[in-house]
Amino acid sequence: KNEVEQSPQNLTAQEGEFITINCSYSVGISALHWLQQHPGGGIVSLFMLSSGKKKHGRLIATINIQEKHSSLHITASHPRDSAVYICAVSKGGNQFYFGTGTSLTVIP
Amino acid sequence: KAGVTQTPRYLIKTRGQQVTLSCSPISGHRSVSWYQQTPGQGLQFLFEYFSETQRNKGNFPGRFSGRQFSNSRSEMNVSTLELGDSALYLCASSRGRGALQETQYFGPGTRLLVL
Numbered sequence A: 001k002n003e004v005e006q007s008p009q010n011l012t013a014q015e016g017e018f019i020t021i022n023c024s025y026s027v028g029i030s031a032l033h034w035l036q037q038h039p040g041g042g043i044v045s046l047f048m049l050s051s052g053k054k055k056h057g058r059l060i061a062t063i064n065i066q067e068k069h070s071s072l073h074i075t076a077s078h079p080r081d082s083a084v085y086i087c088a089v090s091k092g093g094n095q096f097y098f099g100t101g102t103s104l105t106v107i108p
Numbered sequence B: 001k002a003g004v005t006q007t008p009r010y011l012i013k014t015r016g017q018q019v020t021l022s023c024s025p026i027s028g029h030r031s032v033s034w035y036q037q038t039p040g041q042g043l044q045f046l047f048e049y050f051s052e053t054q055r056n057k058g059n060f061p062g063r064f065s066g067r068q069f070s071n072s073r074s075e076m077n078v079s080t081l082e083l084g085d086s087a088l089y090l091c092a093s094s095r096g097r098g099a100l101q102e103t104q105y106f107g108p109g110t111r112l113l114v115l
Helices: none
Strands: A002-006 A010-014 A019-025 A030-039 A043-049 A052-055 A059-064 A069-074 A083-091 A096-098 A102-108 B005-008 B009-015 B021-023 B031-038 B043-050 B053-057 B066-069 B074-078 B087-094 B110-114
Touching: A002 A083, A010 A019, A019 A030, A019 A083, A019 A102, A030 A069, A043 A052, A043 A059, A043 A069, A059 B005, A069 A083, A096 B043, B005 B087, B009 B021, B021 B087, B021 B110, B031 B074, B043 B066, B043 B074, B074 B087
Parallel strands: A010 A102, B009 B110
Antiparallel strands: A002 A019, A019 A069, A030 A043, A030 A083, A052 A059, A059 A069, A083 A096, A083 A102, B005 B021, B021 B074, B031 B043, B031 B087, B043 B053, B066 B074, B087 B110
């Protein structure tokens, strides 16, 4: 059983659509990260959350600690948003778990 | 401010050899973490260094080791390479609270192929 589950695994959207990627985890966490990985391998950290909601441009991340669930929303999606999105959690600062990623393709 | 740099970017080795990868963090960052990414296992945490000391270690065999220098630059070493060590190795730096305890800044990665 994976400590971090992401859904969906793959997602194709039309440009302009609202997109939601989900992350559920089974361990108590001290922090949750949303990472973006473009083809070629480079990873960018989008958000770090321990509670509530954060917004950066067209991206919104929420976390519900009681339900052990986080969502990443992309509003007005664009082809440049095409990437793999990875949920990562830290437990106690010394145990780290990663989701398998959601591959997003945004079609013009 | 320069980002995280990793060298080399690509590497081909044969089984049994050893390899050393280098990571230079963002200036002022004192924590460096290393990750392995493979198609089968995804991202996995290798270890984290802070102030020249290993602070955390993932579940990898002793063939995987690392160190950090006084200028926060870090190296990781894999000895007796196996085919399964073929992967993208990523390092990330952060100010100092630790791996995934604060925003991580990732390098471009070193892609290692073991033949």
